[in-house]
Structure formats: C-alpha cells, structure tokens
Amino acid sequence: MMTNYQNYYFCLANLDFMKIAKGSIRFSRKNKQNFFSTLNKRVNAYFKDNNLRKTGNWKLHLKTVILITLFVTPYVLLLSLDLSQLVKLGLCVLLGFGMAGIGMNVMHEGNHGSYSRYGWVNKIMGGAIYILAGNVFNWKVQHNVLHHSFTNIHGHDEDLEAGTLIRFSKHAKWRAFHRFQHLYFIILYGLLTLRWVITTDFIQLKRYLKLNLSYKKKTSPTREWLVLVLSKTFYVALWIVLPMLVLDLAWWKILIGFVVMHYTAGIILSVVFQLAHVTTNTDMPLPSTTGSMKNTWAIHQLFTTGNFAPKNRFINWFTGGLNHQIEHHIFPYISHIHYKNIGKIVKKTALEFDLPYNEFKTFGAAYYSHYELLKSLAKKPNLAT
Numbered sequence: 001m002m003t004n005y006q007n008y009y010f011c012l013a014n015l016d017f018m019k020i021a022k023g024s025i026r027f028s029r030k031n032k033q034n035f036f037s038t039l040n041k042r043v044n045a046y047f048k049d050n051n052l053r054k055t056g057n058w059k060l061h062l063k064t065v066i067l068i069t070l071f072v073t074p075y076v077l078l079l080s081l082d083l084s085q086l087v088k089l090g091l092c093v094l095l096g097f098g099m100a101g102i103g104m105n106v107m108h109e110g111n112h113g114s115y116s117r118y119g120w121v122n123k124i125m126g127g128a129i130y131i132l133a134g135n136v137f138n139w140k141v142q143h144n145v146l147h148h149s150f151t152n153i154h155g156h157d158e159d160l161e162a163g164t165l166i167r168f169s170k171h172a173k174w175r176a177f178h179r180f181q182h183l184y185f186i187i188l189y190g191l192l193t194l195r196w197v198i199t200t201d202f203i204q205l206k207r208y209l210k211l212n213l214s215y216k217k218k219t220s221p222t223r224e225w226l227v228l229v230l231s232k233t234f235y236v237a238l239w240i241v242l243p244m245l246v247l248d249l250a251w252w253k254i255l256i257g258f259v260v261m262h263y264t265a266g267i268i269l270s271v272v273f274q275l276a277h278v279t280t281n282t283d284m285p286l287p288s289t290t291g292s293m294k295n296t297w298a299i300h301q302l303f304t305t306g307n308f309a310p311k312n313r314f315i316n317w318f319t320g321g322l323n324h325q326i327e328h329h330i331f332p333y334i335s336h337i338h339y340k341n342i343g344k345i346v347k348k349t350a351l352e353f354d355l356p357y358n359e360f361k362t363f364g365a366a367y368y369s370h371y372e373l374l375k376s377l378a379k380k381p382n383l384a385t
Contacts, residue, residue, distance in 0.1 A: 025287055027297040036298035039349045043342050055117045056335040064106050071098030079246050092257040096264025103132050105320035114335045130231045133197040137224050138204040140215040152277055152284045152304035167377045169284045174381050182375040189270035190263035275308050276325035279369040281358040282306050301329040306358030308366035
C-alpha cells in the first residue's frame with residue numbers, strides 16, 4: 001500500500017475544516033479479510049508473469065507526443081497565420097483540449113511517479129503543470145497527499161471544496177443559493193484552471209506553508225514562492241503578452257481567446273474528476289471524534305471512488321485512465337496504461353470479498369448520477385429526503 005501518503009500529518013486548514021486530534025486521520029488497521037494483501041499479490045503476479053513494468057511504456061510516450069502536438073500546434077498557428085477570428089476561436093478550443101489532455105495524461109502521471117521508472121523523467125513530465133498555469137508543490141500537496149490520503153472525507157479532501165458556491169457533500173454547510181446548484185454547476189466548472197492562473201495557487205501556497213504541509217521532507221518557503229512568482233510571470237508573458245505583441249488584435253479579443261482555452265480545459269478536467277467521486281454511488285464518510293476511520297485505507301477507496309465508461313476507447317485514451325479511478329486510487333504509482341487489465345483483477349477481488357466496486361457503464365450514466373447528487377444536495381437539509 002502507498003503508506004507514504006498516509007504518513008503525512010494533515011494540519012487542518014482554515015476553511016470550515018473539522019478540528020480532530022491535531023489534524024491526524026487514522027485508518028483502521030483491522031483487516032480480517034486481508035483484502036489488500038490478496039489484491040496486491042495478484043496485481044504483482046500479473047506484472048511479473050507478463051514481464052511488465054508498472055510505469056508507462058511506448059503507448060504513453062506516443063500519446064505524450066500526440067497531446068503536446070495538439071497543444072502546441074494551435075498556438076503556433078494562432079501566432080503565425082492570418083486566420084479568421086472564428087478559426088482562431090476554434091483553435092483556442094483545441095488548445096483547451098490539448099491542455100486538459102496533457103494534464104490528465106502527462107502531468108498527472110509524472111507527479112505520481114508513474115510515467116517512468118526514472119525520477120528525472122517524472123519530474124520533467126510533472127513540470128508540465130507550469131505550462132497549464134498550475135504549480136507542482138501545491139498540486140502534490142492537494143492531490144497526492146490530501147486527496148489520495150483522505151478521499152471524500154469532508155474537511156480533509158480539498159477536492160470536495162468549491163468555495164461556498166457548490167455543495168458537494170451533505171456535511172457541507174447549506175446556503176440558500178445552493179438550491180440552484182444543479183442548474184449552474186457546469187458554468188462554474190469551466191473556471192477551474194482560470195482560478196489557478198489568478199488566485200488558487202497563491203492562496204494554497206500561503207495556507208500549506210503556514211500549516212507546514214508538504215510532500216517532501218524539507219521545504220523552503222522562499223524557493224516555493226520564487227518558483228510560483230516566476231512561473232506565473234512566464235505564463236502570463238507566454239499566453240497574454242506575446243500574443244498582444246504579435247497579433248494584430250484588440251487586447252480584449254486576446255483575453256477572450258485565453259478564457260475560451262481555459263474554460264474548455266476547466267470543464268473537461270472538472271467533470272472527469274467529479275464523476276469519479278461525487279456521485280450517488282460513492283460514500284463520504286466522516287471520522288470519529290478521535291479521528292478514526294471505520295475501514296482500512298484501501299477499502300476506504302472502494303467506498304469513495306468509482307469508475308465510468310470503462311469500455312469507451314476514446315475516454316480511456318483521452319482521460320489518461322482517470323475513468324478507472326478505483327484502480328488509480330488503490331495503485332496510484334501504476335501507470336494508467338495498465339488499468340484496463342488490472343481492473344479485472346481489482347473487480348474480481350473486491351466482489352470475492354463482498355466489497356463494493358462502483359462502476360457506471362457509460363459517461364452519460366455517471367454524469368446523470370453526479371447531477372442527481374448535486375440536485376439532492378441543493379435541498380435545504382431539513383427538507384431533503
């Protein structure tokens with residue numbers, strides 16, 4: 001098991017996070033069924049019997065080339081050719097698809113250490129987040145440490161936080177405007193990466209450093225702030241200043257293109273992430289007053305995570321296997337190119353041990369379930385059924 005994730009001490013942030021045992025969540029160590037040890041042996045045997053590495057291979061490398069091409073080509077065309085404004089807008093949409101694809105396949109795997117067996121390669125690929133307006137330090141703390149350790153635990157998994165505008169959990173405070181959230185949620189989803197550009201990274205870095213949260217043994221606040229400021233400056237120069245200097249367009253038209261690119265990526269990334277955890281099929285358990293969880297970490301992942309469209313070839317390819325979230329959460333150090341095959345092992349083992357294996361056959365079914373959950377959470381708690 002990835003016990004390194006669980007060994008991070010979680011100092012509770014200053015939102016509406018619960019105050020529990022100095023911020024430490026403890027998963028049960030009682031596993032009479034030996035589910036994970038059995039599953040782990042079977043998955044390891046699969047890789048050994050087939051003489052495979054758990055990291056990416058040529059399939060992932062080829063996909064990387066394709067996605068980077070999808071991302072870079074529209075940008076070069078925008079800057080070099082005299083195109084109609086409608087075509088330019090279409091290229092901005094393509095940029096958004098390329099941006100999301102790189103995020104889900106290249107950046108995500110690199111920062112999980114599953115892209116390559118070589119650490120330096122993972123570091124480079126993980127660094128792709130900087131050309132997507134993000135920050136490695138913040139992403140690893142929020143995603144690798146908090147989300148993967150405390151999946152769907154309100155007040156601990158920041159992926160359940162959307163400010164106050166969307167209520168993802170019955171444990172979150174209800175506000176009057178939430179009654180319409182199932183109507184406006186998709187509009188807000190498009191703002192995900194735009195928030196990275198403007199506010200999120202600065203707010204997160206300040207909070208994480210203050211709470212001494214990190215994914216590594218030694219953290220230099222000065223270095224992290226310097227990296228953040230320099231990377232944001234470079235990003236703005238590349239995507240806003242340079243186009244303003246090169247293109248014969250009004251500044252506001254360039255900003256519209258920038259927003260369209262990010263809005264496209266934001267909707268794709270938000271929907272993919274939410275369909276894996278925020279549906280009517282997934283649990284959102286709370287710890288006891290002492291910070292103890294009912295299940296072991298691995299079994300907790302089965303209750304709080306779900307797959308969707310597992311047989312859809314395009315979704316499997318484009319989302320970087322994020323539609324196989326069960327496999328990803330139990331084995332985050334294994335590349336997504338293996339999820340389809342080890343998914344059969346995970347599903348079989350879970351059912352043998354009478355444990356849940358949440359799965360939607362289609363994207364539409366998962367999306368509808370997400371919508372239904374948001375609709376139910378839109379009701380005032382004392383009126384909800």
